[in-house]
Amino acid sequence: MHDFAEAFRLAFALAASGDADLIEIIALSLQVSLTALLASSVIGFGLGTLVAVARFPGRGAAIVAFNTLMGLPPVVVGLLVYLMLSRAGPLGVFGLLYTPAAMIIAQTILITPIIAALSRQIVEDLFLEYDELFRSMSVPTHQAMAAVLWDARFSLVTVALAGFGRAIAEVGAVMIVGGNIDHLTRVMTTAIALETSKGDLALALALGIVLLVISMTVNAMALSLRTTAARQAYA
Amino acid sequence: MRELALRVDEIVSSDADAADRQTLPLLPLKVCGLTFRAGGRTLIDNLDLALGMHGITMMLGPNGAGKSLLLRLLHGLIAPSSGEISWNGVPLGHSVQERQALVFQKPVLLRRSVGENLDFALRLMGQSSQQRRDELLNRVGLLRLARQPARLLSGGEQQRLALARALAADPQVLLLDEPTASLDPASVQMIEGIVQDASRQGMRIVFVTHDIGQARRLADDVVFMHRGRVAEHAPSKDFFQSPASEAARDFLAGRIVL
Numbered sequence: 001m002h003d004f005a006e007a008f009r010l011a012f013a014l015a016a017s018g019d020a021d022l023i024e025i026i027a028l029s030l031q032v033s034l035t036a037l038l039a040s041s042v043i044g045f046g047l048g049t050l051v052a053v054a055r056f057p058g059r060g061a062a063i064v065a066f067n068t069l070m071g072l073p074p075v076v077v078g079l080l081v082y083l084m085l086s087r088a089g090p091l092g093v094f095g096l097l098y099t100p101a102a103m104i105i106a107q108t109i110l111i112t113p114i115i116a117a118l119s120r121q122i123v124e125d126l127f128l129e130y131d132e133l134f135r136s137m138s139v140p141t142h143q144a145m146a147a148v149l150w151d152a153r154f155s156l157v158t159v160a161l162a163g164f165g166r167a168i169a170e171v172g173a174v175m176i177v178g179g180n181i182d183h184l185t186r187v188m189t190t191a192i193a194l195e196t197s198k199g200d201l202a203l204a205l206a207l208g209i210v211l212l213v214i215s216m217t218v219n220a221m222a223l224s225l226r227t228t229a230a231r232q233a234y235a
Numbered sequence: 236m237r238e239l240a241l242r243v244d245e246i247v248s249s250d251a252d253a254a255d256r257q258t259l260p261l262l263p264l265k266v267c268g269l270t271f272r273a274g275g276r277t278l279i280d281n282l283d284l285a286l287g288m289h290g291i292t293m294m295l296g297p298n299g300a301g302k303s304l305l306l307r308l309l310h311g312l313i314a315p316s317s318g319e320i321s322w323n324g325v326p327l328g329h330s331v332q333e334r335q336a337l338v339f340q341k342p343v344l345l346r347r348s349v350g351e352n353l354d355f356a357l358r359l360m361g362q363s364s365q366q367r368r369d370e371l372l373n374r375v376g377l378l379r380l381a382r383q384p385a386r387l388l389s390g391g392e393q394q395r396l397a398l399a400r401a402l403a404a405d406p407q408v409l410l411l412d413e414p415t416a417s418l419d420p421a422s423v424q425m426i427e428g429i430v431q432d433a434s435r436q437g438m439r440i441v442f443v444t445h446d447i448g449q450a451r452r453l454a455d456d457v458v459f460m461h462r463g464r465v466a467e468h469a470p471s472k473d474f475f476q477s478p479a480s481e482a483a484r485d486f487l488a489g490r491i492v493l
């Protein structure tokens with residue numbers, strides 16, 4: 001019990017002190033997950049929008065695939081990316097295993113289906129709602145698309161936030177492809193796992209607190225977006 | 236020389252488009268043997284109709300008669316199973332749609348402010364101006380609500396906005412699908428007044444309603460629909476004084492439902 005309280009005290013002191021190692025780990029976490037978010041936003045919103053509005057054979061299968069892949073376990077993604085990037089794997093020549101790039105790739109694969117599936121639903125619903133009106137008004141396709149994406153912007157940003165939340169909090173994928181190497185691929189979640197197993201609860205807790213704060217911030221942003229959207233009846 | 240003239244035509248065609256909207260008349264309308272089937276039912280059944288150049292045509296009929304379907308078919312939003320629709324020889328599609336505007340029974344408004352909903356329509360026409368926008372908003376009594384989110388408006392206000400948006404397109408033909416069903420009396424009166432004004436300024440009106448009083452107030456001619464057919468088409472006076480079809484007599488006497 002004494003240990004427990006002491007760990008908390010140390011954790012807050014550490015978090016407040018701006019410890020260099022701590023900052024480095026947090027910075028790398030943010031860098032990896034934000035880059036992954038950027039990549040999966042480009043791919044996910046693109047795919048989601050395409051499947052939402054285009055009619056092609058295999059469209060139903062694509063939707064089922066997105067929805068299924070939304071629930072991919074991070075360790076499975078980590079394993080697949082590991083196989084791809086390992087020396088014997090098809091992408092082994094690039095030597096990316098145990099680098100931040102590998103972690104970015106893994107998280108991108110992890111959250112792209114989430115962004116694609118959720119944005120597909122949002123864009124398709126709004127597109128259907130506007131469809132007869134836009135046809136009646138002879139709105140050119142590119143203008144119709146732009147109008148739908150613009151009017152769905154609050155919901156789409158919420159989707160991106162959900163993707164980021166999942167990326168920053170996952171441990172399985174980055175552990176396998178990053179390896180939790182000090183000063184190179186150590187991010188918050190892998191550091192928490194390692195420090196806990198080593199018994200250094202203070203650092204683990206400090207990182208846990210930071211992770212919680214980030215996660216709460218993301219949720220608060222999503223909530224405020226939703227209320228803004230509702231207030232303006234955009235939702 | 237003729238080739239040259241053609242090419243000049245093409246070059247100025249973007250300006251000409253706007254003029255075409257006015258100059259290539261969509262009327263008269265001729266509908267021949269129009270049939271629309273869905274779900275194993277014949278919903279529009281071998282329907283014939285001819286509409287002249289001017290005035291307000293009220294399409295009257297009980298619920299389920301096929302009025303909304305006919306309006307969608309005439310506007311080219313759905314394709315007939317068979318039969319012909321000829322808007323003065325202009326093929327159905329964009330060229331018809333962009334000379335018409337349709338006000339839906341349930342207004343579809345963008346998730347934007349009232350003013351931005353109008354801006355969208357005006358920009359499509361290549362003539363967005365604050366002045367035109369305010370003029371239209373004023374006409375439907377929504378000027379002071381310009382910044383409100385459109386979807387927070389009351390039913391009557393939403394339908395008035397939809398009407399303003401339709402007028403923004405400056406259509407030759409204005410199609411309205413029960414635009415005043417379940418609205419407050421003030422909105423009904425305002426919408427009827429605007430439609431009559433537009434008609435006086437030369438806009439061709441096709442107005443669907445199941446409200447006998449409204450048909451009587453507005454109609455130059457009445458198309459009475461029953462079971463997917465035109466049971467009767469007559470000048471307003473004739474229709475209300477001496478309806479020729481039994482279905483219309485029953486409907487006017489309040490004896491018809493589906």
Ligand SMILES: Nc1ncnc2c1ncn2[C@@H]1O[C@H](COP(=O)(O)OP(=O)(O)O)[C@@H](O)[C@H]1O
Pocket residue numbers: 273274278296297298299300301302303304305
């Ligand atoms: N897409 C459709 N598929 C099947 N039935 C339809 C469809 N659209 C309309 N109907 C049916 O056609 C009939 C006429 O509909 P409608 O034109 O909406 O009638 P109204 O005269 O009340 O506007 C109704 O019985 C309706 O249920």
Ligand SMILES: [Mg+2]
Pocket residue numbers: 302303304340412413
């Ligand atoms: Mg109807």
